[in-house]
Amino acid sequence: MPSSFMTRVFSLAHRVVFQEVGNKIPTNALKTLMDLGFIVFEKMGVKFPAISNIYLRFYESVVQQEAMLAQVSKGDSVLVIGSGSLPATPILIARYTDAHIVSIDRDPQAVKASTEYIRRIHLDDRLTIAYGEGLTYPAKDFSAVFILYGVKNTQAVLASLPDRISDHCRVILRLMSDKNHQLLDDLDITSYFTIKKQVHTTVLGSFEALLLEKKTT
Numbered sequence: 424m425p426s427s428f429m430t431r432v433f434s435l436a437h438r439v440v441f442q443e444v445g446n447k448i449p450t451n452a453l454k455t456l457m458d459l460g461f462i463v464f465e466k467m468g469v470k471f472p473a474i475s476n477i478y479l480r481f482y483e484s485v486v487q488q489e490a491m492l493a494q495v496s497k498g499d500s501v502l503v504i505g506s507g508s509l510p511a512t513p514i515l516i517a518r519y520t521d522a523h524i525v526s527i528d529r530d531p532q533a534v535k536a537s538t539e540y541i542r543r544i545h546l547d548d549r550l551t552i553a554y555g556e557g558l559t560y561p562a563k564d565f566s567a568v569f570i571l572y573g574v575k576n577t578q579a580v581l582a583s584l585p586d587r588i589s590d591h592c593r594v595i596l597r598l599m600s601d602k603n604h605q606l607l608d609d610l611d612i613t614s615y616f617t618i619k620k621q622v623h624t625t626v627l628g629s630f631e632a633l634l635l636e637k638k639t640t
């Protein structure tokens with residue numbers, strides 16, 4: 424399939440799924456369609472550079488804002504939870520900030536595909552993909568942790584994270600929201616973290632990025 428044709432098809436799919444649908448959903452009703460959209464893009468993207476380039480472009484402004492929110496810079500060591508097959512977020516954090524990044528996924532196939540992809544784009548000196556579960560992965564040595572949209576057991580990850588991170592670790596949590604910036608998931612965040620700041624983004628659909636700091640007693 425010629426890449427210009429694929430580019431047009433996937434650009435259209437992006438507009439329909441993530442922007443038209445993603446910014447209108449008032450409830451969880453169409454979340455499933457969007458989740459399917461992410462999966463298709465990632466599986467196709469690791470195989471076809473034309474698609475991975477489009478996919479990465481969707482994420483650019485979102486990741487840029489999140490990296491600024493957490494003030495990630497070269498000296499930081501960042502843990503990303505939930506790389507996926509096409510680890511757009513960790514790739515862009517690495518490109519924008521020069522930080523050292525470890526990105527984990529609990530799906531061995533996603534780890535294999537993304538490791539090969541990172542090697543192909545010559546980012547493996549700064550971005551390490553590892554097999555790991557966000558619920559238990561040791562995170563004391565990281566100055567920032569990103570919990571991506573699509574991570575399962577988010578509530579349990581949030582509850583267990585404070586014991587695994589240092590006091591001043593910056594945590595970014597990306598969640599789907601409605602047009603009034605209300606989170607779609609019913610999560611208890613404030614028992615564990617203080618919400619320091621919040622940014623609303625619309626490129627991937629309606630999302631909030633929350634900057635969290637763990638509560639110390």
Ligand SMILES: C[S@@+](CC[C@H](N)C(=O)[O-])C[C@H]1O[C@@H](n2cnc3c(N)ncnc32)[C@H](O)[C@@H]1O
Nearest residue numbers: 505506507510511512528529530557573574575
């Ligand atoms: C978080 S999304 C992918 C994010 C996207 N590639 C990006 O760059 O923003 C889906 C991935 O998260 C992984 N995942 C879901 N829950 C997880 C958990 N608790 N720990 C580790 N990985 C998880 C899934 O296996 C899946 O590959």
